[in-house]
Amino acid sequence: MAQTKARNNGATDFTSRIIERAVGAPAGLVTRSFEASSDFFTGMLHAGAYKRRIAALEAQISATADYAAHVESLENRLDDMRKMDGFRKLPGKTAIPAEVLGIFAYDNRITISVGSNDGVTPGLPVVSGRGLLAIVQTVDADRSQALLLSSPVTHIGAIAQRNPPPAGLLHGEGGGVLVVEFTDPDAIIQNGDEIVTAGFSERLPRDIPIGRIIKVEDNPDFGTRRGIVFPWASLGAASEVYVLK
Numbered sequence: 001m002a003q004t005k006a007r008n009n010g011a012t013d014f015t016s017r018i019i020e021r022a023v024g025a026p027a028g029l030v031t032r033s034f035e036a037s038s039d040f041f042t043g044m045l046h047a048g049a050y051k052r053r054i055a056a057l058e059a060q061i062s063a064t065a066d067y068a069a070h071v072e073s074l075e076n077r078l079d080d081m082r083k084m085d086g087f088r089k090l091p092g093k094t095a096i097p098a099e100v101l102g103i104f105a106y107d108n109r110i111t112i113s114v115g116s117n118d119g120v121t122p123g124l125p126v127v128s129g130r131g132l133l134a135i136v137q138t139v140d141a142d143r144s145q146a147l148l149l150s151s152p153v154t155h156i157g158a159i160a161q162r163n164p165p166p167a168g169l170l171h172g173e174g175g176g177v178l179v180v181e182f183t184d185p186d187a188i189i190q191n192g193d194e195i196v197t198a199g200f201s202e203r204l205p206r207d208i209p210i211g212r213i214i215k216v217e218d219n220p221d222f223g224t225r226r227g228i229v230f231p232w233a234s235l236g237a238a239s240e241v242y243v244l245k
Contacts, residue, residue, distance in 0.1 A: 087127050087242050090205055095242040108151035114243060115140045123203050125244050131209030132197060133233040133241060149231060150176050157198035158210060160189050167198055178211055178229035185223040189216055195229050
């Protein structure tokens, strides 16, 4: 009677409020438990579909990463080709296009696809888009062997791009390491200086990029100064080159 009278008056009676408070908390707990159980069993029923979806998304992510790496590789190759075009326009020089047929890292040597039939002779420089890569050593009719700058046998004149430019003799120490032995023990050089060809030889033009100094070493006992050089021309990235004649 109390509940009916309260509802007729648009209110809630005392008894209903007590019951709602007593039942409300357990009811909410049961509801949340039921929903969690429902999600769990739904997940169990659709586990196979979820796995396939996850595998598809992972494959898409992997394909996107591979595509981005491929695009970056093509962009680098295109940039190298643009830079190589600059070597083709060097005054007084003929750029003979060639392909790298073989890489012999242990011997610091590469085989290129041009030889005496193309006008190649020993001592000519081989350049990639990033700079000087090697010097032709031996020549056959249709191919040549060229020593990389990292070869201990290779010695060329080099300068640091400063004013005035300190000069030295660049040679390899194997393993991709280049060293410039400066003729002046007081030569002003520092890390980050660009190293280019000196142009002391008619075969090797001046200002062809070689690399950057990453370490300066002094030997007070012998009065020498030298720079350890990181080479610009990458062996793995060099597939098309020019021989400068």
